[in-house]
Amino acid sequence: MARERTQLFRDVIDGNIPKRVPVCVSFSIEFAIQYAGKNLAEAQWDTGQLEEIFDQICRDFYSDLLPVNAFRFPSFYKLLGARNFVMSSNGFLQHPEVEGLLQEEYDDFIASPYNCIIEKILPRLYTELDTDAATRALALAKAFKAFHDEMGNAVMIYGRLNQKYGYADINLFAGFTEAPFDFVADQLRGFKGISTDIRRVPDKVEAAVDAATPLMIKAGLQPFASKYNATFIPLHMAPFMRTKDFERFYWPSFKKLVDALAEAGHPSYLFVEHDWMRYLDHLYELPAGTIMRFEYGDPKLVKEKLGDKHIISGFYPVALLKTGTRQQCIDKAKEIIDILAPGGRYIFDFDKVPITLDSLNVENARAVLDYVAANAGY
Amino acid sequence: MNTKYYKTWEQYLAEHPEIDEKQAQVMKPKMQGYEDMMFSFIMFLLM
Numbered sequence: 001m002a003r004e005r006t007q008l009f010r011d012v013i014d015g016n017i018p019k020r021v022p023v024c025v026s027f028s029i030e031f032a033i034q035y036a037g038k039n040l041a042e043a044q045w046d047t048g049q050l051e052e053i054f055d056q057i058c059r060d061f062y063s064d065l066l067p068v069n070a071f072r073f074p075s076f077y078k079l080l081g082a083r084n085f086v087m088s089s090n091g092f093l094q095h096p097e098v099e100g101l102l103q104e105e106y107d108d109f110i111a112s113p114y115n116c117i118i119e120k121i122l123p124r125l126y127t128e129l130d131t132d133a134a135t136r137a138l139a140l141a142k143a144f145k146a147f148h149d150e151m152g153n154a155v156m157i158y159g160r161l162n163q164k165y166g167y168a169d170i171n172l173f174a175g176f177t178e179a180p181f182d183f184v185a186d187q188l189r190g191f192k193g194i195s196t197d198i199r200r201v202p203d204k205v206e207a208a209v210d211a212a213t214p215l216m217i218k219a220g221l222q223p224f225a226s227k228y229n230a231t232f233i234p235l236h237m238a239p240f241m242r243t244k245d246f247e248r249f250y251w252p253s254f255k256k257l258v259d260a261l262a263e264a265g266h267p268s269y270l271f272v273e274h275d276w277m278r279y280l281d282h283l284y285e286l287p288a289g290t291i292m293r294f295e296y297g298d299p300k301l302v303k304e305k306l307g308d309k310h311i312i313s314g315f316y317p318v319a320l321l322k323t324g325t326r327q328q329c330i331d332k333a334k335e336i337i338d339i340l341a342p343g344g345r346y347i348f349d350f351d352k353v354p355i356t357l358d359s360l361n362v363e364n365a366r367a368v369l370d371y372v373a374a375n376a377g378y
Numbered sequence: 379m380n381t382k383y384y385k386t387w388e389q390y391l392a393e394h395p396e397i398d399e400k401q402a403q404v405m406k407p408k409m410q411g412y413e414d415m416m417f418s419f420i421m422f423l424l425m
Binding site: 111112125148177214219 | 382420421424
């Protein structure tokens, strides 16, 4: 089964028409824990429970790729006293608005982003790194150990589940990085800060984004190049920007990043968050075969503008899985497949990762996934 | 990368002339690997 499933994705990536539309859906760790009836906080700390929890998702929801992917665990954030990822009382790891870089520190960041990260940004966002030298050295050592323990455990679980359920040997999360503008915006300046900076200190924003670009490229490189293993890049800020600002501050460095990864043999897997319909002509310019999972927008327009060059995914509205009838949900899948599947270069996926158990009706989700697996043949 | 917190193997080797060529061959992947692991971790903390 794994060989057949792998071939589906290889055909899509190689530009051939596969036997049927491959299905790639993913559920959040929170969804999986709630689905298994476990305590959210306990299971994220006691990660020995995760194999059984993830197994239930694999057992009950059809996908051709492993349908779970967790990479944020509370242990290393807590050890560092994180202010940017904090577990709430109900067990959700939340990301409050933070400002790791002050506006008056742009010049330091531009001169040496990595020095600035180590000396100023990390201590501001991680309280245990804002301590005396010995204490912060020990805090970082503990967190580094915890990070690799948690990731090592997760990778072992993924490997066993891949074997057990015969998932495709394709990894769309083999690397992880961000668009340089998003990196500067998300945790360095914050949404409010970057929006102000674009108007008040535009040259500094532009220079900071340029300075961050080599770090983002390095972060996105994988140990081994393969056209079947992608670097995941979630895209955030562009839909909230004016087009002329996007073209000046966002696009040049982002294109440079995706081009550099492609030149190194790493395709990019973009989560095109929110509505990017204004920017489809820009997206077309990215290296051929870039995988783009769309959240909102017009699938017909995307197919028409990007379908001959890139691989399209997403668009299936998770919201409908909560509010629609079983038949409405299946009909929606048919509608999206009819638009996006012709000619190949399409992977079925939801428009977003279901975060909580109550974000959808599980019976509808199962019905849709089973329908696509059984009926989306070419 | 313009920083004092990340060293390529070549930079490290230049600061440690006591390391002979034979030793350097076996040290390089391990030392560079840990340097890159720490870089990846630091960047992950901000993504």
